[in-house]
Amino acid sequence: MNNNTYYESIIERKSRLSVITRIIILGLFLSFTVFPLFWLFLSSLKDRLDIFAFPPRFLFNPTVENYRGLFVKTFLEGGAGQTDFALCLANSFITAGLGTFFAVVLGVMAGYACSRFHFFGKNDYLFFTLSTRMLPPVAVIIPIYIMFSRLGLQDTRVGMILLYTMANLGLAIWIMKGFYDSIPTQYEEAGLVDGYTRWQIFWKIIIPSVRGGIAATMGFCFIFAWNEFTFASIVTTRYAKTLPPRIAAALGAAGLDWGQVAAAGFILIIPVLVLFIFIRNYLLMGMTFGVLGRR
Amino acid sequence: MARVRLESLKKHYGSVRAIDGVSINIESGQLVVLLGPSGCGKTTTLRCIAGLEQPTMGKIYFDDREVTHLSPSERNVGMVFQFYALYPHMNVYENITFPLRACRVPRKAIETKVKEVVQIFQLGGLLRYKASILPPGDQQRVALARAVIRDPNVLLLDEPLSALDEKFREEMRSELGKLQKRIGITTIYVTHDQREAMALGDVIVVMKDGVIVQMGSPEELYEHPQSVFVGNFLGTPGMNFVECLYDNGLLFLEGTEHRLSLKRSDLFAKLSSYQGKEVILGIRPEYVSLFEKSFENGLSIAILAIEPAGRYRLVDFLIGERVFRVRTDWSLPLIVGHKVYLYFSEDHICLFDRSSGEAIVT
Ligand SMILES: Nc1ncnc2c1ncn2[C@@H]1O[C@H](COP(=O)(O)OP(=O)(O)O)[C@@H](O)[C@H]1O
Numbered sequence: 001m002n003n004n005t006y007y008e009s010i011i012e013r014k015s016r017l018s019v020i021t022r023i024i025i026l027g028l029f030l031s032f033t034v035f036p037l038f039w040l041f042l043s044s045l046k047d048r049l050d051i052f053a054f055p056p057r058f059l060f061n062p063t064v065e066n067y068r069g070l071f072v073k074t075f076l077e078g079g080a081g082q083t084d085f086a087l088c089l090a091n092s093f094i095t096a097g098l099g100t101f102f103a104v105v106l107g108v109m110a111g112y113a114c115s116r117f118h119f120f121g122k123n124d125y126l127f128f129t130l131s132t133r134m135l136p137p138v139a140v141i142i143p144i145y146i147m148f149s150r151l152g153l154q155d156t157r158v159g160m161i162l163l164y165t166m167a168n169l170g171l172a173i174w175i176m177k178g179f180y181d182s183i184p185t186q187y188e189e190a191g192l193v194d195g196y197t198r199w200q201i202f203w204k205i206i207i208p209s210v211r212g213g214i215a216a217t218m219g220f221c222f223i224f225a226w227n228e229f230t231f232a233s234i235v236t237t238r239y240a241k242t243l244p245p246r247i248a249a250a251l252g253a254a255g256l257d258w259g260q261v262a263a264a265g266f267i268l269i270i271p272v273l274v275l276f277i278f279i280r281n282y283l284l285m286g287m288t289f290g291v292l293g294r295r
Numbered sequence: 296m297a298r299v300r301l302e303s304l305k306k307h308y309g310s311v312r313a314i315d316g317v318s319i320n321i322e323s324g325q326l327v328v329l330l331g332p333s334g335c336g337k338t339t340t341l342r343c344i345a346g347l348e349q350p351t352m353g354k355i356y357f358d359d360r361e362v363t364h365l366s367p368s369e370r371n372v373g374m375v376f377q378f379y380a381l382y383p384h385m386n387v388y389e390n391i392t393f394p395l396r397a398c399r400v401p402r403k404a405i406e407t408k409v410k411e412v413v414q415i416f417q418l419g420g421l422l423r424y425k426a427s428i429l430p431p432g433d434q435q436r437v438a439l440a441r442a443v444i445r446d447p448n449v450l451l452l453d454e455p456l457s458a459l460d461e462k463f464r465e466e467m468r469s470e471l472g473k474l475q476k477r478i479g480i481t482t483i484y485v486t487h488d489q490r491e492a493m494a495l496g497d498v499i500v501v502m503k504d505g506v507i508v509q510m511g512s513p514e515e516l517y518e519h520p521q522s523v524f525v526g527n528f529l530g531t532p533g534m535n536f537v538e539c540l541y542d543n544g545l546l547f548l549e550g551t552e553h554r555l556s557l558k559r560s561d562l563f564a565k566l567s568s569y570q571g572k573e574v575i576l577g578i579r580p581e582y583v584s585l586f587e588k589s590f591e592n593g594l595s596i597a598i599l600a601i602e603p604a605g606r607y608r609l610v611d612f613l614i615g616e617r618v619f620r621v622r623t624d625w626s627l628p629l630i631v632g633h634k635v636y637l638y639f640s641e642d643h644i645c646l647f648d649r650s651s652g653e654a655i656v657t
């Protein structure tokens with residue numbers, strides 16, 4: 001008993017000291033991570049003068065002009081009408097969304113097969129799918145560019161959806177396999193004995209047990225596809241252009257309109273942020289590839 | 296509920312012979328225990344009966360219907376897995392009705408069935424809880440309820456008590472025995488714990504290295520082991536063994552100058568072919584009495600150790616190079632190092648062939 005209180009007091013003293021260090025480290029960390037986001041948001045609400053003001057202003061008259069300017073052409077850009085920003089935004093949602101959807105649907109099934117069944121060349125196949133994710137995009141961009149132009153997929157949403165499905169599939173299979181591996185086969189056997197077919201067991205027992213894994217996989221895949229820049233900037237030019245290359249292009253076009261760039265950047269961040277908040281616990285489970293994850 | 300018959304069942308994994316010719320006949324409503332050390336093929340046998348493994352050879356019958364090649368879902372068996380395998384995302388009610396929902400039982404019938412098993416397994420207050428948060432004892436009752444709710448042909452239990460702690464295990468054991476009798480369901484119970492087997496089994500099937508070494512009632516196995524292995528495996532502690540030389544009604548205990556003279560005439564007949572040969576004498580710890588005074592046929596041996604065990608004491612001796620254990624009550628004052636006289640109850644002596652370990656007389 002005495003010893004315990006003694007140790008506890010040491011721990012307490014230590015923790016009081018460490019609280020201060022923790023605050024300092026955390027403060028540094030936040031200034032690198034959250035502050036830029038905050039600054040981005042402020043800048044998107046500033047007019048030209050406020051943006052270039054020095055010292056930087058935290059208090060100013062906010063304006064939504066930058067956001068409006070993203071969607072509606074300004075005088076400088078050649079008068080009235082809409083810009084292609086809305087189109088790019090829609091493209092981003094559609095290609096990232098459907099690319100994620102197909103990758104997850106396929107990954108959920110293929111991951112199960114890889115976890116539970118033995119088939120010829122399984123390990124080679126698993127390694128191959130992961131290696132597609134390890135290659136730098138630049139290495140495969142030329143063959144893909146040639147394939148896409150021959151097949152008429154150049155600058156189409158279908159092409160981009162295919163591309164993102166392919167790029168995410170390996171990751172989806174691996175994460176899902178990790179989750180399935182952590183489920184003892186006894187559950188399936190119990191289901192068999194209880195009178196169900198393998199397919200029914202997959203839907204009624206296995207899928208509900210890996211909901212977290214599916215959410216994590218969706219998060220990873222969507223964020224990758226949503227942020228993807230290299231493929232999009234080479235393969236799309238106009239009709240299927242997504243936000244990342246669009247914003248990059250805006251940087252060079254009509255001078256440097258930092259306000260609009262900040263607004264576009266902030267719009268780009270919102271879905272990722274929202275997604276993160278909803279599935280952050282599952283994302284952590286996904287990081288450990290389900291090995292440590294609770295079901 | 297059905298009779299279950301296994302006909303020279305074999306299951307080989309490559310060169311591993313998990314089970315190698317197992318034949319058992321189980322009457323309807325019986326509780327049969329498959330007993331044996333780890334790795335002897337108990338689980339494999341059970342999984343073959345459930346249909347989770349396809350036997351390499353042999354046949355399985357429920358009543359007179361052959362089920363060897365049916366899928367698990369066509370066999371209507373109930374199974375409790377070692378760690379229960381309750382579906383973690385379902386509550387207790389959903390878990391126990393899961394087998395019924397597989398075969399489209401009408402709602403009304405489901406409710407009646409649920410009421411029945413809830414009453415039997417005392418699950419009253421638990422139905423709405425997630426199965427995964429229940430303590431092991433409750434989980435086990437839920438697993439049992441799920442296994443029997445469909446009135447299966449046979450109930451299969453694979454070491455159902457091994458996840459519980461010692462104290463609780465005994466409680467659940469007797470509970471389980473009573474429930475089985477009450478429901479009257481044909482049951483196959485797998486365990487490596489001979490005490491469980493002795494307490495529960497109508498019939499015990501002792502297995503080793505994929506084959507049955509002996510089967511029979513607990514009493515039969517205990518009193519008349521057909522091999523050194525069974526004698527040693529059953530009982531706490533197991534049977535004592537002493538190597539002896541047989542000569543004309545006399546047993547010379549090897550490594551000592553002691554000898555026993557046999558009186559039972561039936562022993563002489565059976566031992567006639569062992570004249571001048573070595574045999575193994577086996578006797579259970581409780582069939583040896585200790586005396587302070589010399590006695591005919593008494594062996595005077597020094598006490599090696601004394602271990603109190605509740606109402607009894609276990610007294611260790613050294614005969615030859617083997618420890619020999621005797622169970623005795625507290626009436627005699629015993630001191631480690633002092634000599635006492637051991638008297639073997641001749642009715643309970645077993646004799647085994649030295650080379651094969653098979654019984655000559657039990
Ligand atoms: N799927 C399998 N593949 C290869 N060998 C197995 C397999 N299942 C069981 N075995 C082997 O078969 C033998 C019997 O196993 P098991 O039936 O689980 O024994 P028990 O339940 O009596 O402990 C063991 O030697 C085990 O290693």
Ligand SMILES: [Mg+2]
Binds near residue numbers: 334337338339
């Ligand atoms: Mg086993």
